[in-house]
Amino acid sequence: MANPRALDKRRKSIRNIRKITRTMELIATARFKKAMDRASAATAYTRRITQLVSDLTRTGLEVSHPLLEKRDEVKNATLLLLTANRGLCGGFNGNLIRAGLQRYKELKQEVPALRLEIAGKRGIAGFKFRGFQPEEAYTHFEDKPTFDEVDALATRYLHEYEAGQLDRLDVVYMKFQSIARQHVAVETLLPLGSLGAEGRPAEETAPQSQYEFLPSPESILEEVVPTSFKVRLFKCFLDSAVSEQIARMVAMKSATENAGELIKQLGMQYNRARQGRITSELMDVIGGVEALK
Amino acid sequence: MADHHPTSTLAADLRVVVVTPEQTVLETTTDFVALPLYDGELGVAPGHAPMIGRLGYGELRIGHEPNVQRYYIDGGFVQVSDNVVSVLSNRAIPAARLDATAIEASLQAAVAQPAAGEDQMARRDRAVAQSRAQLQVARGSK
Numbered sequence: 001m002a003n004p005r006a007l008d009k010r011r012k013s014i015r016n017i018r019k020i021t022r023t024m025e026l027i028a029t030a031r032f033k034k035a036m037d038r039a040s041a042a043t044a045y046t047r048r049i050t051q052l053v054s055d056l057t058r059t060g061l062e063v064s065h066p067l068l069e070k071r072d073e074v075k076n077a078t079l080l081l082l083t084a085n086r087g088l089c090g091g092f093n094g095n096l097i098r099a100g101l102q103r104y105k106e107l108k109q110e111v112p113a114l115r116l117e118i119a120g121k122r123g124i125a126g127f128k129f130r131g132f133q134p135e136e137a138y139t140h141f142e143d144k145p146t147f148d149e150v151d152a153l154a155t156r157y158l159h160e161y162e163a164g165q166l167d168r169l170d171v172v173y174m175k176f177q178s179i180a181r182q183h184v185a186v187e188t189l190l191p192l193g194s195l196g197a198e199g200r201p202a203e204e205t206a207p208q209s210q211y212e213f214l215p216s217p218e219s220i221l222e223e224v225v226p227t228s229f230k231v232r233l234f235k236c237f238l239d240s241a242v243s244e245q246i247a248r249m250v251a252m253k254s255a256t257e258n259a260g261e262l263i264k265q266l267g268m269q270y271n272r273a274r275q276g277r278i279t280s281e282l283m284d285v286i287g288g289v290e291a292l293k
Numbered sequence: 294m295a296d297h298h299p300t301s302t303l304a305a306d307l308r309v310v311v312v313t314p315e316q317t318v319l320e321t322t323t324d325f326v327a328l329p330l331y332d333g334e335l336g337v338a339p340g341h342a343p344m345i346g347r348l349g350y351g352e353l354r355i356g357h358e359p360n361v362q363r364y365y366i367d368g369g370f371v372q373v374s375d376n377v378v379s380v381l382s383n384r385a386i387p388a389a390r391l392d393a394t395a396i397e398a399s400l401q402a403a404v405a406q407p408a409a410g411e412d413q414m415a416r417r418d419r420a421v422a423q424s425r426a427q428l429q430v431a432r433g434s435k
Contacts, residue, residue: 041316048312048381052372055345147314151383159412211374214330214346220370223347227369230383234314 004273011266018259024088025252031143032245038144039176039238046231053224061217065225067161067192074167077111078157079104082173082240083123085139089244090251092174097126099184100172104132107170119237143245145237154230161190173236174243182243187236192229307339309355311364311380318385319355319364326378327354328371329426343374348382350426352433363388365430367423391431400424 057063081100083093100123108114117136118124124137141149160166168190175185213220309326311319326337329351348369355362369382403420 038315042314044317045312045314045381048372048379049370052345052370052381055372147383159416163412210343211372212342212344214335214344215332219331220345220347223368223370227381227383231314 002269002273004270004277007266007270007273011263011270014259014262014266018256018263021252021255021259025249025256028089028245028248028252032242032249035143035238035242035245039235039242042231042235042238046235049224049228049231052220053228055211056217056221056224059211059213059217061221063221065221067158067190067225067229070191070193071167074111076113076115076166077107077168077170078115078117078160078166079107080117080169080171081119081123081127082141082171082236083118083120083126084240084244085121085142087122088251089248092244092247093120093122093126095184096172096174097123097130099186101127101130101132103170103172103186111168141237141241143241145234145241147234150234150237151230154233157190157233158226158229166190171233171236173240174247176239176242176246179246182239182246189229189232189236192225192232306376307337307341308377309380310377311353311382311385313382313385319362321355321362323356325355325357327352328378328380329353329366330371337373337378339376341373341376344372346371346373348380350423352388352426352430353380353385363430363433365391365427386427388430388433391427393428393431396424396427396431400428 079100081096083096083100087093100118104114104116115136116127116132116134117138118127118134119138119141121139124134124139127134138153157166157169161169168188170186170188172184172186174182176182306322306324307326308322309319310317324339328335328337328346329349331347331349334351335346348366348371350367351365353364353366355364365384365386365388366380366382367384367386369380371381372379400421403417403424406417406420408414408417
Protein backbone atom coordinates (compact mmCIF):
# COMPACT_ATOMS: atom_id res chain seq x y z
CA MET A 1 0.00 0.00 0.00
CA ALA A 2 1.21 3.49 -0.80
CA ASN A 3 2.36 5.89 1.82
CA PRO A 4 -0.65 8.05 2.80
CA ARG A 5 1.53 10.99 3.71
CA ALA A 6 3.18 11.08 0.28
CA LEU A 7 -0.22 10.85 -1.35
CA ASP A 8 -1.50 13.74 0.71
CA LYS A 9 1.49 15.84 -0.23
CA ARG A 10 0.92 15.21 -3.90
CA ARG A 11 -2.74 16.05 -3.56
CA LYS A 12 -1.85 19.37 -1.97
CA SER A 13 0.60 20.28 -4.70
CA ILE A 14 -1.93 19.46 -7.38
CA ARG A 15 -4.41 21.65 -5.60
CA ASN A 16 -1.92 24.51 -5.86
CA ILE A 17 -1.41 23.85 -9.53
CA ARG A 18 -5.14 23.90 -10.04
CA LYS A 19 -5.32 27.30 -8.40
CA ILE A 20 -2.68 28.60 -10.79
CA THR A 21 -4.25 27.17 -13.92
CA ARG A 22 -7.66 28.47 -12.92
CA THR A 23 -6.20 31.95 -12.45
CA MET A 24 -4.47 31.75 -15.79
CA GLU A 25 -7.71 30.76 -17.39
CA LEU A 26 -9.47 33.76 -15.92
CA ILE A 27 -6.69 36.09 -17.02
CA ALA A 28 -6.78 34.65 -20.52
CA THR A 29 -10.53 35.14 -20.62
CA ALA A 30 -10.22 38.81 -19.64
CA ARG A 31 -7.45 39.37 -22.17
CA PHE A 32 -9.37 37.58 -24.85
CA LYS A 33 -12.31 39.91 -24.37
CA LYS A 34 -10.07 42.93 -24.70
CA ALA A 35 -8.31 41.56 -27.76
CA MET A 36 -11.67 40.71 -29.28
CA ASP A 37 -12.89 44.27 -28.80
CA ARG A 38 -9.81 45.58 -30.54
CA ALA A 39 -10.26 43.15 -33.40
CA SER A 40 -13.85 44.16 -33.93
CA ALA A 41 -12.86 47.83 -33.81
CA ALA A 42 -10.40 47.11 -36.60
CA THR A 43 -13.15 45.42 -38.56
CA ALA A 44 -15.09 48.68 -38.57
CA TYR A 45 -12.13 50.34 -40.25
CA THR A 46 -11.64 47.54 -42.77
CA ARG A 47 -15.30 47.59 -43.67
CA ARG A 48 -15.19 51.28 -44.42
CA ILE A 49 -12.03 50.90 -46.50
CA THR A 50 -13.67 48.11 -48.47
CA GLN A 51 -16.71 50.26 -49.05
CA LEU A 52 -14.48 53.05 -50.25
CA VAL A 53 -12.79 50.72 -52.69
CA SER A 54 -16.09 49.47 -54.04
CA ASP A 55 -17.20 53.06 -54.55
CA LEU A 56 -13.95 53.68 -56.37
CA THR A 57 -14.42 50.71 -58.68
CA ARG A 58 -17.92 51.87 -59.48
CA THR A 59 -16.48 54.90 -61.19
CA GLY A 60 -15.16 52.58 -63.86
CA LEU A 61 -11.62 53.29 -62.81
CA GLU A 62 -9.07 50.75 -63.94
CA VAL A 63 -7.81 49.26 -60.69
CA SER A 64 -4.13 48.89 -61.25
CA HIS A 65 -1.35 49.48 -58.84
CA PRO A 66 2.17 48.04 -58.59
CA LEU A 67 1.25 46.43 -55.27
CA LEU A 68 -1.58 44.50 -56.87
CA GLU A 69 0.33 42.96 -59.72
CA LYS A 70 2.17 39.73 -59.50
CA ARG A 71 5.76 39.91 -60.54
CA ASP A 72 6.97 37.58 -63.24
CA GLU A 73 10.15 36.68 -61.48
CA VAL A 74 10.27 36.28 -57.73
CA LYS A 75 13.81 36.80 -56.61
CA ASN A 76 13.43 37.92 -53.04
CA ALA A 77 10.76 36.70 -50.69
CA THR A 78 10.03 37.08 -47.02
CA LEU A 79 8.21 34.71 -44.75
CA LEU A 80 6.73 36.25 -41.63
CA LEU A 81 5.64 33.91 -38.87
CA LEU A 82 3.50 35.19 -36.03
CA THR A 83 3.72 33.22 -32.81
CA ALA A 84 3.22 33.99 -29.14
CA ASN A 85 5.74 35.29 -26.68
CA ARG A 86 4.57 32.89 -24.02
CA GLY A 87 3.73 29.23 -23.85
CA LEU A 88 1.10 27.29 -21.95
CA CYS A 89 -1.42 27.72 -24.70
CA GLY A 90 -1.91 24.22 -26.01
CA GLY A 91 -0.96 23.48 -29.58
CA PHE A 92 -0.96 27.12 -30.63
CA ASN A 93 2.77 27.63 -31.03
CA GLY A 94 3.50 24.07 -32.08
CA ASN A 95 1.05 24.15 -34.94
CA LEU A 96 2.33 27.49 -36.14
CA ILE A 97 5.94 26.40 -36.04
CA ARG A 98 5.13 23.22 -37.93
CA ALA A 99 3.18 25.05 -40.62
CA GLY A 100 5.80 27.79 -40.80
CA LEU A 101 8.62 25.33 -41.20
CA GLN A 102 6.84 23.48 -43.96
CA ARG A 103 6.11 26.71 -45.79
CA TYR A 104 9.68 27.83 -45.29
CA LYS A 105 11.05 24.69 -46.87
CA GLU A 106 8.64 24.91 -49.81
CA LEU A 107 9.40 28.53 -50.47
CA LYS A 108 13.11 28.01 -50.07
CA GLN A 109 13.05 25.65 -53.01
CA GLU A 110 11.22 28.17 -55.17
CA VAL A 111 13.07 31.23 -54.01
CA PRO A 112 16.63 30.79 -52.79
CA ALA A 113 16.86 34.34 -51.41
CA LEU A 114 14.26 33.84 -48.74
CA ARG A 115 14.22 35.88 -45.59
CA LEU A 116 12.68 34.50 -42.45
CA GLU A 117 11.12 36.82 -39.93
CA ILE A 118 9.53 35.62 -36.74
CA ALA A 119 7.48 37.46 -34.16
CA GLY A 120 7.20 35.88 -30.74
CA LYS A 121 9.74 34.22 -28.46
CA ARG A 122 8.21 30.78 -28.85
CA GLY A 123 8.60 30.76 -32.59
CA ILE A 124 12.15 32.05 -32.41
CA ALA A 125 13.10 29.37 -29.90
CA GLY A 126 11.31 26.67 -31.90
CA PHE A 127 13.15 27.53 -35.08
CA LYS A 128 16.46 27.85 -33.30
CA PHE A 129 15.98 24.37 -31.89
CA ARG A 130 15.42 23.06 -35.40
CA GLY A 131 18.54 24.79 -36.62
CA PHE A 132 17.12 27.85 -38.39
CA GLN A 133 18.14 31.36 -37.54
CA PRO A 134 15.61 34.05 -38.47
CA GLU A 135 16.93 37.14 -40.23
CA GLU A 136 14.69 39.31 -38.13
CA ALA A 137 13.05 38.55 -34.80
CA TYR A 138 10.44 40.58 -32.99
CA THR A 139 9.42 40.11 -29.40
CA HIS A 140 7.71 43.43 -28.79
CA PHE A 141 4.31 42.35 -30.13
CA GLU A 142 2.46 41.40 -26.97
CA ASP A 143 -1.20 40.61 -26.69
CA LYS A 144 -2.03 44.18 -27.67
CA PRO A 145 -0.27 44.95 -30.93
CA THR A 146 -0.65 48.66 -31.69
CA PHE A 147 -1.15 49.98 -35.17
CA ASP A 148 1.95 52.14 -34.92
CA GLU A 149 4.15 49.09 -34.31
CA VAL A 150 2.64 47.19 -37.21
CA ASP A 151 2.71 50.32 -39.35
CA ALA A 152 6.48 50.58 -38.97
CA LEU A 153 6.85 46.98 -40.10
CA ALA A 154 4.41 47.40 -42.98
CA THR A 155 6.09 50.58 -44.16
CA ARG A 156 9.41 48.79 -44.31
CA TYR A 157 7.91 46.01 -46.42
CA LEU A 158 6.33 48.56 -48.74
CA HIS A 159 9.61 50.39 -49.18
CA GLU A 160 11.42 47.15 -49.89
CA TYR A 161 8.74 46.12 -52.35
CA GLU A 162 8.88 49.42 -54.18
CA ALA A 163 12.65 49.30 -54.30
CA GLY A 164 12.53 45.79 -55.78
CA GLN A 165 14.24 44.17 -52.80
CA LEU A 166 11.12 42.19 -52.04
CA ASP A 167 8.88 40.44 -54.53
CA ARG A 168 6.70 38.40 -52.27
CA LEU A 169 5.60 38.43 -48.65
CA ASP A 170 3.97 35.44 -47.02
CA VAL A 171 2.50 35.52 -43.56
CA VAL A 172 1.86 32.46 -41.41
CA TYR A 173 -0.50 33.15 -38.55
CA MET A 174 -3.44 31.78 -36.61
CA LYS A 175 -6.56 32.99 -38.32
CA PHE A 176 -9.55 33.66 -36.16
CA GLN A 177 -12.79 32.30 -37.59
CA SER A 178 -14.96 32.08 -34.54
CA ILE A 179 -14.47 31.58 -30.84
CA ALA A 180 -14.58 27.84 -31.34
CA ARG A 181 -12.50 27.77 -34.49
CA GLN A 182 -9.08 29.10 -35.33
CA HIS A 183 -6.75 27.63 -37.87
CA VAL A 184 -3.28 28.17 -39.19
CA ALA A 185 -3.36 30.32 -42.29
CA VAL A 186 -0.67 31.00 -44.87
CA GLU A 187 -1.42 34.12 -46.84
CA THR A 188 0.43 36.04 -49.48
CA LEU A 189 0.09 39.71 -48.60
CA LEU A 190 2.44 41.10 -51.20
CA PRO A 191 1.56 41.30 -54.02
CA LEU A 192 -1.84 42.09 -52.66
CA GLY A 193 -3.77 40.31 -55.40
CA SER A 194 -7.10 42.00 -54.93
CA LEU A 195 -8.56 44.64 -52.74
CA GLY A 196 -11.36 42.31 -51.84
CA ALA A 197 -14.11 44.41 -53.35
CA GLU A 198 -14.11 43.73 -57.05
CA GLY A 199 -17.07 41.40 -56.77
CA ARG A 200 -19.80 43.11 -58.70
CA PRO A 201 -18.77 46.48 -59.95
CA ALA A 202 -21.18 46.77 -62.85
CA GLU A 203 -24.35 45.54 -61.21
CA GLU A 204 -26.08 48.85 -60.74
CA THR A 205 -25.13 51.30 -63.38
CA ALA A 206 -27.61 53.99 -62.44
CA PRO A 207 -25.82 55.81 -59.63
CA GLN A 208 -22.49 55.69 -61.40
CA SER A 209 -19.94 57.77 -59.62
CA GLN A 210 -22.20 59.71 -57.35
CA TYR A 211 -19.07 60.78 -55.57
CA GLU A 212 -16.86 63.67 -56.24
CA PHE A 213 -13.23 62.74 -55.83
CA LEU A 214 -10.70 65.10 -54.39
CA PRO A 215 -8.14 65.37 -55.87
CA SER A 216 -8.82 62.43 -58.24
CA PRO A 217 -9.80 58.75 -58.13
CA GLU A 218 -6.28 57.76 -59.20
CA SER A 219 -4.70 59.65 -56.37
CA ILE A 220 -7.04 58.08 -53.86
CA LEU A 221 -6.39 54.63 -55.23
CA GLU A 222 -2.69 55.25 -54.89
CA GLU A 223 -3.23 55.84 -51.19
CA VAL A 224 -5.90 53.16 -50.62
CA VAL A 225 -3.76 50.26 -51.76
CA PRO A 226 -0.90 50.69 -49.26
CA THR A 227 -3.44 51.43 -46.54
CA SER A 228 -5.35 48.27 -47.18
CA PHE A 229 -2.10 46.30 -47.08
CA LYS A 230 -1.27 47.82 -43.72
CA VAL A 231 -4.70 47.08 -42.38
CA ARG A 232 -4.51 43.50 -43.55
CA LEU A 233 -1.18 43.00 -41.85
CA PHE A 234 -2.56 44.62 -38.72
CA LYS A 235 -5.53 42.26 -38.88
CA CYS A 236 -3.13 39.31 -38.98
CA PHE A 237 -1.51 40.50 -35.77
CA LEU A 238 -4.86 41.06 -34.09
CA ASP A 239 -6.15 37.66 -35.16
CA SER A 240 -3.02 36.06 -33.83
CA ALA A 241 -3.39 37.84 -30.48
CA VAL A 242 -7.03 36.82 -30.13
CA SER A 243 -6.31 33.22 -31.10
CA GLU A 244 -3.48 33.00 -28.61
CA GLN A 245 -5.74 34.01 -25.76
CA ILE A 246 -8.41 31.57 -26.85
CA ALA A 247 -5.87 28.77 -27.09
CA ARG A 248 -4.59 29.59 -23.62
CA MET A 249 -8.09 29.76 -22.25
CA VAL A 250 -8.94 26.35 -23.61
CA ALA A 251 -5.66 24.80 -22.51
CA MET A 252 -5.96 26.16 -19.00
CA LYS A 253 -9.57 25.10 -18.73
CA SER A 254 -8.73 21.52 -19.53
CA ALA A 255 -5.71 21.67 -17.22
CA THR A 256 -7.94 22.82 -14.38
CA GLU A 257 -10.44 20.08 -15.08
CA ASN A 258 -7.72 17.48 -15.25
CA ALA A 259 -6.27 18.67 -11.94
CA GLY A 260 -9.71 18.32 -10.37
CA GLU A 261 -9.96 14.73 -11.55
CA LEU A 262 -6.49 13.92 -10.27
CA ILE A 263 -7.33 15.36 -6.88
CA LYS A 264 -10.43 13.20 -6.68
CA GLN A 265 -8.47 10.11 -7.59
CA LEU A 266 -5.65 10.86 -5.17
CA GLY A 267 -8.14 11.56 -2.41
CA MET A 268 -9.65 8.14 -2.94
CA GLN A 269 -6.25 6.48 -2.92
CA TYR A 270 -5.28 8.39 0.19
CA ASN A 271 -8.42 7.35 2.04
CA ARG A 272 -7.92 3.74 1.10
CA ALA A 273 -4.30 3.77 2.19
CA ARG A 274 -5.23 5.34 5.51
CA GLN A 275 -8.01 2.86 6.10
CA GLY A 276 -5.69 0.02 5.18
CA ARG A 277 -3.14 1.18 7.70
CA ILE A 278 -5.75 1.45 10.46
CA THR A 279 -7.04 -2.01 9.67
CA SER A 280 -3.58 -3.53 9.83
CA GLU A 281 -2.87 -1.81 13.15
CA LEU A 282 -6.14 -3.12 14.52
CA MET A 283 -5.23 -6.59 13.33
CA ASP A 284 -1.94 -6.23 15.18
CA VAL A 285 -3.71 -5.36 18.41
CA ILE A 286 -6.26 -8.14 18.04
CA GLY A 287 -3.48 -10.59 17.20
CA GLY A 288 -1.60 -9.54 20.35
CA VAL A 289 -4.66 -10.05 22.53
CA GLU A 290 -5.28 -13.45 21.01
CA ALA A 291 -1.65 -14.44 21.71
CA LEU A 292 -1.94 -13.46 25.36
CA LYS A 293 -4.91 -15.75 25.95
CA MET B 294 -23.60 64.33 -28.37
CA ALA B 295 -21.69 67.52 -28.66
CA ASP B 296 -22.74 71.10 -29.00
CA HIS B 297 -26.25 72.15 -29.87
CA HIS B 298 -26.03 75.45 -31.54
CA PRO B 299 -28.87 77.91 -31.58
CA THR B 300 -28.18 78.69 -35.23
CA SER B 301 -28.33 75.07 -36.39
CA THR B 302 -31.88 75.15 -37.64
CA LEU B 303 -31.14 73.08 -40.75
CA ALA B 304 -33.19 69.97 -41.15
CA ALA B 305 -30.38 67.49 -40.76
CA ASP B 306 -27.32 67.54 -38.61
CA LEU B 307 -24.03 66.18 -39.75
CA ARG B 308 -22.90 62.89 -38.29
CA VAL B 309 -19.16 62.62 -37.89
CA VAL B 310 -17.40 59.28 -37.45
CA VAL B 311 -13.66 59.17 -36.94
CA VAL B 312 -12.22 55.68 -37.28
CA THR B 313 -8.66 54.46 -36.87
CA PRO B 314 -7.56 50.85 -37.28
CA GLU B 315 -7.45 50.52 -33.50
CA GLN B 316 -10.71 52.06 -32.50
CA THR B 317 -13.61 54.30 -33.34
CA VAL B 318 -12.26 57.53 -31.93
CA LEU B 319 -15.34 59.65 -32.20
CA GLU B 320 -18.94 59.45 -33.22
CA THR B 321 -20.91 62.63 -32.84
CA THR B 322 -23.30 65.00 -34.53
CA THR B 323 -22.56 68.59 -35.36
CA ASP B 324 -23.36 71.11 -38.03
CA PHE B 325 -19.91 71.89 -39.33
CA VAL B 326 -16.66 70.04 -39.93
CA ALA B 327 -13.36 71.34 -41.24
CA LEU B 328 -11.13 68.68 -42.75
CA PRO B 329 -7.44 68.80 -43.60
CA LEU B 330 -7.46 67.60 -47.20
CA TYR B 331 -4.36 66.68 -49.12
CA ASP B 332 -3.92 70.12 -50.60
CA GLY B 333 -5.87 72.39 -48.31
CA GLU B 334 -8.71 72.66 -45.89
CA LEU B 335 -12.26 71.71 -46.70
CA GLY B 336 -15.35 72.76 -44.80
CA VAL B 337 -18.35 70.45 -44.76
CA ALA B 338 -21.81 71.58 -43.74
CA PRO B 339 -25.04 69.55 -43.82
CA GLY B 340 -26.28 68.77 -47.30
CA HIS B 341 -22.82 68.49 -48.78
CA ALA B 342 -22.52 66.67 -52.09
CA PRO B 343 -21.23 63.07 -51.87
CA MET B 344 -17.49 63.13 -51.90
CA ILE B 345 -14.40 61.04 -51.29
CA GLY B 346 -11.23 62.87 -50.47
CA ARG B 347 -7.68 62.17 -49.57
CA LEU B 348 -6.58 63.63 -46.26
CA GLY B 349 -3.27 65.19 -45.40
CA TYR B 350 -1.64 65.85 -42.08
CA GLY B 351 -3.47 68.51 -40.19
CA GLU B 352 -6.30 69.56 -38.00
CA LEU B 353 -9.83 68.26 -37.92
CA ARG B 354 -12.24 70.74 -36.40
CA ILE B 355 -15.74 69.82 -35.39
CA GLY B 356 -18.31 72.45 -34.45
CA HIS B 357 -18.08 76.18 -34.06
CA GLU B 358 -16.17 78.41 -31.72
CA PRO B 359 -16.02 78.46 -28.74
CA ASN B 360 -16.89 74.80 -28.24
CA VAL B 361 -14.93 73.28 -31.06
CA GLN B 362 -13.42 69.80 -30.93
CA ARG B 363 -9.98 69.58 -32.48
CA TYR B 364 -8.06 66.52 -33.58
CA TYR B 365 -4.78 65.93 -35.30
CA ILE B 366 -5.32 63.69 -38.34
CA ASP B 367 -2.51 61.68 -39.84
CA GLY B 368 -3.47 61.22 -43.47
CA GLY B 369 -6.14 58.83 -44.67
CA PHE B 370 -9.48 59.37 -46.37
CA VAL B 371 -12.78 61.05 -45.86
CA GLN B 372 -16.09 59.99 -47.28
CA VAL B 373 -19.10 62.28 -47.24
CA SER B 374 -22.54 61.04 -48.15
CA ASP B 375 -26.06 61.47 -46.78
CA ASN B 376 -24.86 63.87 -44.11
CA VAL B 377 -22.40 61.34 -42.74
CA VAL B 378 -18.75 62.27 -42.66
CA SER B 379 -16.52 59.23 -42.21
CA VAL B 380 -12.92 60.00 -41.50
CA LEU B 381 -10.51 57.07 -41.92
CA SER B 382 -7.08 57.80 -40.61
CA ASN B 383 -4.09 56.00 -39.17
CA ARG B 384 -4.14 58.22 -36.13
CA ALA B 385 -6.50 60.74 -34.63
CA ILE B 386 -5.19 62.51 -31.57
CA PRO B 387 -7.18 65.10 -29.64
CA ALA B 388 -5.36 68.40 -29.84
CA ALA B 389 -5.25 68.76 -26.08
CA ARG B 390 -3.20 65.59 -25.82
CA LEU B 391 -0.44 66.76 -28.14
CA ASP B 392 2.70 67.85 -26.38
CA ALA B 393 4.25 70.79 -28.23
CA THR B 394 7.73 70.46 -26.72
CA ALA B 395 8.00 66.75 -27.52
CA ILE B 396 6.85 67.36 -31.08
CA GLU B 397 9.33 70.17 -31.46
CA ALA B 398 12.10 67.83 -30.39
CA SER B 399 11.03 65.20 -32.92
CA LEU B 400 10.79 67.89 -35.59
CA GLN B 401 14.34 68.96 -34.85
CA ALA B 402 15.46 65.35 -35.03
CA ALA B 403 13.63 64.83 -38.32
CA VAL B 404 15.15 67.93 -39.87
CA ALA B 405 18.64 67.07 -38.66
CA GLN B 406 18.44 63.50 -39.92
CA PRO B 407 20.72 62.95 -42.88
CA ALA B 408 18.98 61.46 -45.89
CA ALA B 409 20.59 60.02 -48.97
CA GLY B 410 18.63 58.73 -51.90
CA GLU B 411 15.14 59.47 -53.02
CA ASP B 412 13.07 57.29 -50.73
CA GLN B 413 14.99 58.32 -47.63
CA MET B 414 14.44 61.92 -48.53
CA ALA B 415 10.76 61.28 -49.08
CA ARG B 416 10.58 59.60 -45.70
CA ARG B 417 12.27 62.52 -44.03
CA ASP B 418 10.05 65.03 -45.76
CA ARG B 419 7.04 63.13 -44.58
CA ALA B 420 8.27 63.05 -40.99
CA VAL B 421 8.95 66.77 -41.12
CA ALA B 422 5.52 67.49 -42.58
CA GLN B 423 3.85 65.35 -39.92
CA SER B 424 5.71 67.03 -37.08
CA ARG B 425 5.01 70.49 -38.44
CA ALA B 426 1.31 69.76 -38.77
CA GLN B 427 1.20 68.33 -35.26
CA LEU B 428 2.97 71.36 -33.92
CA GLN B 429 0.50 73.65 -35.61
CA VAL B 430 -2.44 71.76 -34.13
CA ALA B 431 -0.84 71.68 -30.69
CA ARG B 432 -0.14 75.40 -30.71
CA GLY B 433 -3.56 76.26 -32.03
CA SER B 434 -5.22 74.54 -29.09
CA LYS B 435 -3.77 76.96 -26.57
